[in-house]
Amino acid sequence: MAITRRELIQATAAGGAGIVIGGAGTRILTDGDNGDPAGLGGDVGDLAEERGMDGLQVSQAIRGFTPPGEWDEFIMIASGGHGGQLGVYGIPSMRLLKNIAVFAPEPWQGFGYGSTWSEAVLDEGTNEAQKSHSEARGRLNWADTHHPAISETEGEYDGRWAYINDRANGRIGMVDLRDFKTKQIWDIPNLQSSHGGVFVTPNTEYAHISTKTPTLIDMGNVENCLDSEEEYAASFRGFSTFCAIDHETGLIDIDQSFQVELPPYNQDLADAGKLASDGWVFINSYNTELARGGVMDGEPPLEIGMSQNEFDYCHMINWRRAEEVAANGRTEERNGVPVIPLEVAIEEGIIYLAPEPRSPHGVDVSPDGNYLCIGGKLDPHVTVFGFDLILDAIEAEDFEGHDRYGIPILNFDSIVAGRVEVGAGPLHTQFDQDGYGYISLFIESAVAKFSLGEPWFSGDEAFQLVDKVDVHYNIGHLVTMEGDTVSPQGKYLVALNKWSIDRHPPVGPLFPQNFQLVSLDGEQMELLADMPIGTGEPHYVQCIRADRLQAWEVYPPGVSPTTMDVSEHAIERGEERIERNGNNVEVWGTMHRSTITPDIIRVQQGDHVILHLTNTETTPDAIHAFAIPRYNISISVETGETTGVEFDADIAGAFAYYCTEFCSALHLEMQGWMLVSE
Numbered sequence: 115m116a117i118t119r120r121e122l123i124q125a126t127a128a129g130g131a132g133i134v135i136g137g138a139g140t141r142i143l144t145d146g147d148n149g150d151p152a153g154l155g156g157d158v159g160d161l162a163e164e165r166g167m168d169g170l171q172v173s174q175a176i177r178g179f180t181p182p183g184e185w186d187e188f189i190m191i192a193s194g195g196h197g198g199q200l201g202v203y204g205i206p207s208m209r210l211l212k213n214i215a216v217f218a219p220e221p222w223q224g225f226g227y228g229s230t231w232s233e234a235v236l237d238e239g240t241n242e243a244q245k246s247h248s249e250a251r252g253r254l255n256w257a258d259t260h261h262p263a264i265s266e267t268e269g270e271y272d273g274r275w276a277y278i279n280d281r282a283n284g285r286i287g288m289v290d291l292r293d294f295k296t297k298q299i300w301d302i303p304n305l306q307s308s309h310g311g312v313f314v315t316p317n318t319e320y321a322h323i324s325t326k327t328p329t330l331i332d333m334g335n336v337e338n339c340l341d342s343e344e345e346y347a348a349s350f351r352g353f354s355t356f357c358a359i360d361h362e363t364g365l366i367d368i369d370q371s372f373q374v375e376l377p378p379y380n381q382d383l384a385d386a387g388k389l390a391s392d393g394w395v396f397i398n399s400y401n402t403e404l405a406r407g408g409v410m411d412g413e414p415p416l417e418i419g420m421s422q423n424e425f426d427y428c429h430m431i432n433w434r435r436a437e438e439v440a441a442n443g444r445t446e447e448r449n450g451v452p453v454i455p456l457e458v459a460i461e462e463g464i465i466y467l468a469p470e471p472r473s474p475h476g477v478d479v480s481p482d483g484n485y486l487c488i489g490g491k492l493d494p495h496v497t498v499f500g501f502d503l504i505l506d507a508i509e510a511e512d513f514e515g516h517d518r519y520g521i522p523i524l525n526f527d528s529i530v531a532g533r534v535e536v537g538a539g540p541l542h543t544q545f546d547q548d549g550y551g552y553i554s555l556f557i558e559s560a561v562a563k564f565s566l567g568e569p570w571f572s573g574d575e576a577f578q579l580v581d582k583v584d585v586h587y588n589i590g591h592l593v594t595m596e597g598d599t600v601s602p603q604g605k606y607l608v609a610l611n612k613w614s615i616d617r618h619p620p621v622g623p624l625f626p627q628n629f630q631l632v633s634l635d636g637e638q639m640e641l642l643a644d645m646p647i648g649t650g651e652p653h654y655v656q657c658i659r660a661d662r663l664q665a666w667e668v669y670p671p672g673v674s675p676t677t678m679d680v681s682e683h684a685i686e687r688g689e690e691r692i693e694r695n696g697n698n699v700e701v702w703g704t705m706h707r708s709t710i711t712p713d714i715i716r717v718q719q720g721d722h723v724i725l726h727l728t729n730t731e732t733t734p735d736a737i738h739a740f741a742i743p744r745y746n747i748s749i750s751v752e753t754g755e756t757t758g759v760e761f762d763a764d765i766a767g768a769f770a771y772y773c774t775e776f777c778s779a780l781h782l783e784m785q786g787w788m789l790v791s792e
C-alpha cells in the first residue's frame with residue numbers, strides 16, 4: 115500500500131516543503147528541504163523512506179502516538195466480550211493498561227482464587243437456581259459482556275463507577291473506579307439474558323438493563339410455549355430493569371430496584387434520555403413478528419421469521435413516572451423484584467411504542483437529548499426521531515394503533531425529525547460537540563458522518579451525509595470521546611470491528627478482532643491506526659477524559675477492597691499472630707519487602723484456616739501477592755491492602771507459599787512454609 119521510494123521522493127520534491135501529509139486537506143507537517151519536521155529535529159523523510167512509509171502514514175503514526183512516559187488524554191473502558199472482563203486502554207495510543215476481572219476468575223488480580231472479597235462477589239453472581247442448574251459445572255464463572263457504562267453526574271462522566279452487563283446470563287457487574295475492582299454482581303431475577311443496557315441515567319439514579327430474548331414466565335408451559343404465536347405471546351415477557359444506584363458506594367441497591375414488564379419482543383439496544391429527554395429510557399426491539407423457529411419442521415429459519423415486518427418498535431419508557439408508580443406499590447413481586455405489570459405501565463402512561471424501520475439495532479440519544487438516532491440493520495437510513503415531536507404526539511394521542519398488548523403506537527410520520535441515507539447496515543451512533551452523528555455501517559464496513567438538525571443545523575444543512583471512512587471490517591459499535599454524554603469531545607473515534615481478515619498475521623482460525631483509531635480533527639475522518647484485540651468480542655466501549663478518573667495509587671493503610679474502609683483485620687508490622695480455636699486456625703500476617711510474616715504456619719489436616727494479610731508498604735506499585743501450591747490459592751495483596759483467604763487444610767504435606775509478584779531483589783526469598791500434619 116505504501117508508495118514507492120521514487121514516488122515518495124517525487125512527492126517530497128513536488129511539495130517543495132518537506133513531506134506532504136494528510137488525506138483530504140493535505141496538511142503540511144514538515145518544512146525545509148531535508149524533511150525536518152518543523153521544530154522537532156531528526157530526519158523524518160529519511161526514516162520514512164527507510165521504512166517504506168509515505169507521508170500520510172508518517173502523519174498517522176504521529177497523530178496516534180503517545181511518547182514513552184507521557185499519558186494519554188483519554189481512557190477507554192471496553193467490554194472484554196466472552197472473556198467476561200473489562201479492558202482499560204489509553205487513547206490515542208490504544209495501549210492496554212489493564213484488564214479488570216468482573217465475571218471470570220483472573221489469577222493475577224487474585225480474583226476467584228481464594229481471596230475473600232472476590233469469592234463473595236463471584237458467589238453472589240450465581241443465583242441459587244443457577245447453582246443447581248449448573249451443579250456439574252460449579253459457579254457461573256464467565257460472561258458475555260457487551261456494554262460498559264461509566265457513572266454520570268448531570269450527564270457527564272464522573273469517573274466514579276462502571277457497570278457492565280452479561281449478555282448470556284442476564285447479570286450486571288459493578289466496578290469501583292477507585293481501585294478498579296469489581297464489588298458486586300447481581301444476577302437479575304426475571305432476566306435470563308440481557309442486552310438493553312447497561313446505560314446509566316444522567317445522575318446515575320439507575321443503571322438500566324433489559325432482557326434480550328424474552329423470559330419464559332409460565333413455567334408450567336415449557337412444552338407448548340413455542341407451539342403457536344398465541345402460546346408464545348402468552349408465555350413469554352421482556353423486562354426492563356432499573357437498578358437503583360447507591361450514591362455513596364455505587365453499589366446496586368437491590369431493594370430500591372424495580373422492573374417494568376415488556377412485551378415478548380426481543381428488546382435490543384437502549385439508551386437513557388438526557389437534558390430534553392431526561393426521565394426517559396429508549397429501547398429498540400426486533401422480532402415483533404414473534405417468530406419462534408422450527409426450521410427442522412419446515413418453518414422459516416429465525417433470521418427470516420424475525421425480519422418480516424417493515425417496522426419493529428422502539429419502546430419509550432418514562433422512568434420517572436415508573437419510579438413513582440413503583441414507590442406507590444402498583445407492582446407485583448416476581449422472584450423477589452417488584453415488577454410494574456404491563457397493563458399498569460400502559461394505564462399510567464409509562465410505556466409507548468414508536469415504529470422503527472426493519473430490525474433496528476442501536477438507538478442513541480444526541481448530546482442535547484432531543485434526537486434519537488436509530489440504525490435499522492436492514493434499512494440504509496438512520497432514522498432520527500425528535501423527542502419534542504414524541505412528546506407532542508403523546509400529548510395529542512397521535513397514535514397509529516396499539517400493539518397486541520394494548521401499548522399505544524405513535525404515528526411514525528409525526529415523530530421523525532429526519533432520515534439520512536447513510537449506507538448498508540447502520541448500527542450504532544456516537545456524537546461530537548458540533549452537531550454531527552457518527553454511525554457504524556456493519557455491511558458496508560464504514561463509518562458515516564451525518565448532520566443533526568436544530569440547534570446545530572437547519573434547512574438543507576440538516577440531516578445530511580457529510581463524510582464516510584472505510585474501516586476493516588464489519589464494524590459493530592464505535593465510540594467518540596465522551597461521545598454519549600451531554601458534552602462530547604470529538605477528536606478521536608474508535609471503530610470496533612468484528613472481522614480483521616488480512617489486517618494482521620494469521621494466528622489460527624480464531625482471528626483477533628480489530629480496534630481502529632480514526633481522527634476526527636480534520637474536515638474528513640481519517641484512519642490512523644489498527645489495534646488487534648486478543649480477547650473477543652468487545653462490543654461497546656466508553657471513553658472518558660483521563661483527568662476525570664480519581665484512581666487510588668495505594669490503598670490507605672489496612673483498607674479492604676470489600677468495604678473500601680479499614681479492615682478489622684488490618685495490622686501493622688510486629689503485630690502478626692496465629693490463633694487456634696478448636697479446628698479453626700486464624701492467622702494475621704504481613705507482607706513487606708521481602709518477608710512474609712509468619713513464614714511458618716503449622717496446622718493439622720482438616721483444620722479450617724483463615725489468613726488475613728496486610729501489605730504494609732506505602733510505596734505505589736509495591737505489590738505483593740500470595741500463592742499456596744496445590745491449594746488453588748492465588749491472591750493479590752496490593753499496597754496498603756488488607757485481604758484474606760479462607761480454606762480447609764485438607765491435603766497433608768509441606769507447602770511452600772510465596773509472593774508471586776517480583777517485588778524486590780530478594781523477591782525469590784519472599785516465601786514460607788505451611789505444614790499440614792496428618
Ligand code: K7E
Nearest residue numbers: 260541590591653654
Ligand atoms: Cu451491537 Cu450487544 Cu451492542 Cu454488539 S450489540 S455490536
Ligand code: CUA
Nearest residue numbers: 773775777781
Ligand atoms: Cu513480594 Cu515478591
